[in-house]
Amino acid sequence: MTVANGLEYAVRMESVVKTYGKGAATVHALDGVTLGLRRGSFTAIMGPSGSGKSTFLHCAAGLDRPTSGRITLGDVELTGRRESELTALRRERIGFVFQSYNLLDTLTVEQNIVLPLRLGNQRFDPAFLAEVVRSVELDVPLDRRPSKLSGGQQQRVAIARALVTRPEVVLLDEPTGALDTRTARQVLGTLRQAVDRWGQTALMVTHDPVAASYADTVVFLTDGRIAGELTGASPDRIADRMTHFGE
Numbered sequence: 678m679t680v681a682n683g684l685e686y687a688v689r690m691e692s693v694v695k696t697y698g699k700g701a702a703t704v705h706a707l708d709g710v711t712l713g714l715r716r717g718s719f720t721a722i723m724g725p726s727g728s729g730k731s732t733f734l735h736c737a738a739g740l741d742r743p744t745s746g747r748i749t750l751g752d753v754e755l756t757g758r759r760e761s762e763l764t765a766l767r768r769e770r771i772g773f774v775f776q777s778y779n780l781l782d783t784l785t786v787e788q789n790i791v792l793p794l795r796l797g798n799q800r801f802d803p804a805f806l807a808e809v810v811r812s813v814e815l816d817v818p819l820d821r822r823p824s825k826l827s828g829g830q831q832q833r834v835a836i837a838r839a840l841v842t843r844p845e846v847v848l849l850d851e852p853t854g855a856l857d858t859r860t861a862r863q864v865l866g867t868l869r870q871a872v873d874r875w876g877q878t879a880l881m882v883t884h885d886p887v888a889a890s891y892a893d894t895v896v897f898l899t900d901g902r903i904a905g906e907l908t909g910a911s912p913d914r915i916a917d918r919m920t921h922f923g924e
């Protein structure tokens with residue numbers, strides 16, 4: 678279905694180039710990337726080390742400015758925005774999940790989850806909070822400190838925090854990199870369900886073909902360019918494709 682007002686995509690990148698350095702030392706971290714993330718889609722980005730995955734994620738988040746090209750978040754173009762505008766956009770329109778959870782231990786689990794709402798001066802509805810907690814299958818007392826939880830539980834808290842503002846897109850950087858295989862799969866299964874339930878758009882950088890297989894589409898980057906994509910692929914098929922990129 679095409680949405681007439683152009684809001685078919687949560688994120689659009691058009692001919693995005695990001696270079697670092699000058700002259701002979703110039704590195705093309707992104708070398709003309711065009712990609713649209715459809716609303717409600719879950720996309721994984723894979724590629725060899727140095728292929729531009731982090732740069733891609735940072736540009737999508739407005740943390741890094743492209744050298745040229747356009748990036749649009751929903752109906753807002755990021756190009757030319759002031760730093761303060763980008764900060765506000767990130768708070769309102771992006772949820773982040775990192776490998777290292779990044780939870781504050783001076784706050785309880787509940788306070789961590791609702792922190793993005795409080796920073797944005799938004800009120801929260803306790804019924805909605807309960808629903809978010811349920812959707813990430815977080816089965817711990819909400820008044821506990823994050824450091825008292827297992828890694829898998831801490832990552833569920835981080836995912837709940839990313840979902841609670843109903844952002845335009847949730848960006849995940851190696852979200853299961855610190856978890857053992859079994860816990861990683863449980864967390865990815867929960868993430869997949871939550872994404873489906875909320876119609877949430879998500880973009881995940883990962884090295885792990887099993888993690889990538891939870892996404893609808895896997896986009897492969899090599900040397901800052903999109904080198905292909907797979908939809909609905911098994912871990913074996915994804916791993917096979919990665920092997921051909923020399924990893």
Ligand SMILES: Nc1ncnc2c1ncn2[C@@H]1O[C@H](COP(=O)(O)OP(=O)(O)OP(=O)(O)O)[C@@H](O)[C@H]1O
Nearest residue numbers: 697698704706724725726727728729730731732733
């Ligand atoms: N701040 C920077 N200054 C100079 N070069 C940089 C900078 N950030 C990234 N690069 C270069 O840009 C290229 C892409 O880096 P990037 O970190 O995006 O790759 P990646 O695919 O995320 O790698 P990894 O899987 O190892 O994290 C690399 O050649 C890297 O050395």
